[in-house]
Amino acid sequence: xxxxxxxxxxxxxxxxxxxxxxxxxxxxxxxxxxxxxxxxxxxxxxxxxxxxxxxxxxxxxxxxxxxxxxxxxxxxxxxxxxxxxxxxxxxxxxxxxxxxxxxxxxxxxxxxxxxxxxxxxxxxxxxxxxxxxxxxxxxxxxxxxxxxxxxxxxxxxxxxxxxxxxxxxxxxxxxxxxxxxxxxxxxxxxxxxxxxxxxxxxxxxxxxxxxxxxxxxxxxxxxxxxxxxxxxxxxxxxxxxxxxxxxxxxxxxxxxxxxxxxxxxxxxxxxxxxxxxxxxxxxxxxxxxxxx
Numbered sequence: 354x355x356x357x358x359x360x361x362x363x364x365x366x367x368x369x370x371x372x373x374x375x376x377x378x379x380x381x382x383x384x385x386x387x388x389x390x391x392x393x394x395x396x397x398x399x400x401x402x403x404x405x406x407x408x409x410x411x412x413x414x415x416x417x418x419x420x421x422x423x424x425x426x427x428x429x430x431x432x433x434x435x436x437x438x439x440x441x442x443x444x445x446x447x448x449x450x451x452x453x454x455x456x457x458x459x460x461x462x463x464x465x466x467x468x469x470x471x472x473x474x475x476x477x478x479x480x481x482x483x484x485x486x487x488x489x490x491x492x493x494x495x496x497x498x499x500x501x502x503x504x505x506x507x508x509x510x511x512x513x514x515x516x517x518x519x520x521x522x523x524x525x526x527x528x529x530x531x532x533x534x535x536x537x538x539x540x541x542x543x544x545x546x547x548x549x550x551x552x553x554x555x556x557x558x559x560x561x562x563x564x565x566x567x568x569x570x571x572x573x574x575x576x577x578x579x580x581x582x583x584x585x586x587x588x589x590x591x592x593x594x595x596x597x598x599x600x601x602x603x604x605x606x607x608x609x610x611x612x613x614x615x616x617x618x619x620x621x622x623x624x625x626x627x628x629x630x631x632x633x634x635x636x637x638x639x640x641x642x643x644x645x
Contacts, residue, residue, distance in 0.1 A: 354437045354484060359396055359426075359455065362473075362613025363440035363465060364389055366480045369614045370489055377434045382574070385607060385615070393434065397425045406572060406583055407523035410554075426455055436460055438483055442467070442612075467612035468549050470531045474498070476612070500617035501538050507630050508540025514627055515598075516541040517565040520573050520610055522586055524554040532609065535616065539623035541567070561592040567627060568598055570644070571605030577640055580605060584644060601626050603641035 357378035358364040364383040367376055379392040399422050400412050416423055431439070441455060443464040455462070463483050465476040474494045481490020516536055518528035527545040528536070529552035536543045544563035547553070560568065570587065572580055580602045587593055587600075603609060603626075608619040621632040622641055637643075 355435055356438045356440065356484075357395055357431055357434055357436040358383060358440040360440050360442045360465060361385065362467070362476075362611050363442070363463075363480065365611075365613035365615070366477050367440070367484070369477075369493055370481055370484060370486055372484050372486070375484070377436060378431060382606075385613075393430060395427050395431050395434075397427075399423055399425050402574070405523065405586065406521055407586070410521070410524060428455070431455070431460075438463060440465070440480065465612070468530050468551075470501075470534050470616065473531060473612045473616060497614070497617050501620055504617070504620045504624050504630075504632070505538045505540075507632075508538075508624050508628055511540050511628055513540055513542040514566040515544040515563070516567045516569065516623075516627065517545045517560055517563055518543070518569040518571060518609065519560075520552055520571060520605060521554075522570065522572055522583055525557045525560060526552045526554055526573075527559070528552065528609070531612065531616065535620045535623055538620045539627055541623060541627050557590050558592060560590075561595050564597065566598040568596065568600045569603055569609075569623075569626060569641075570600065571603040571609035573610040574606050575604075576606045577602065577604040577642070581642070600644040601641055602644050608640060 354375045355377045356367060356375045358367060358376060359380040361382045364379055365385050367373060368386055376392055378395045379389055380396045381394050383389050402409060439460050439462050441464050443466050467473045467476055477494050478490045481487045518532060520526050520528050529547035529550055533543045533546045533548040544565045545559060570580060570584060584602050608615050608622060622636045624630040625636055
């Protein structure tokens with residue numbers, strides 16, 4: 354089978370199922386495991402994403418209002434790759450390529466939709482079914498669930514500190530979808546968030562009003578280096594110096610905002626931040642760090 358994955362989490366799932374050799378193309382966001390970067394890129398952002406989070410948000414809003422695309426899809430390349438299956442997502446038109454963006458040319462399309470951990474696990478099974486290895490997919494889900502249960506067991510009985518996780522900086526977006534479930538597994542009490550719902554822009558003053566013991570900043574699509582770079586903009590908010598809790602910066606791209614094979618590791622990172630629990634190798638300095 355020949356698979357083009359236009360979704361980073363879809364690419365992770367295909368590889369975790371042992372079917373990475375079937376991948377013939379990827380999106381510009383697919384980066385895990387690292388070797389997939391050598392695959393042909395079948396999509397690109399339609400505008401400059403190196404600008405600030407405020408400018409990115411303004412351009413996304415403008416394009417949505419005007420009906421302009423957020424992504425450039427290389428339809429000719431996809432056709433030349435002759436895929437038997439294309440993987441995309443229908444959950445959020447901003448975060449990744451959707452089926453409406455793609456000229457399918459009668460190629461079967463598998464569209465994933467993740468608002469909860471159960472949705473993510475259902476997506477793993479759906480990909481496995483499409484690849485003809487359903488039982489392997491169900492076994493993979495059981496492993497991920499066991500890993501999450503281990504995080505919950507390691508943090509059980511501890512005081513649950515209040516937490517706010519930001520998945521965008523300007524404007525402020527609080528963690529949503531499956532993220533609040535991960536905070537619960539990690540032994541935290543989410544002070545702002547939208548479990549099972551889309552995130553949305555909110556008044557930045559909501560953050561100091563929530564008075565979190567931990568503020569975790571993990572913008573969607575930003576790795577740790579980009580998060581560190583962008584974090585200076587937090588200091589421009591009038592309320593910044595009023596915060597009393599600890600502030601951690603994290604890799605939102607690979608972990609906090611990706612609905613694939615990194616969700617259980619994200620729960621482990623959260624437990625490390627909130628409780629100092631280490632699962633194998635410490636993640637501090639690698640995928641998260643304290644903000645000075």
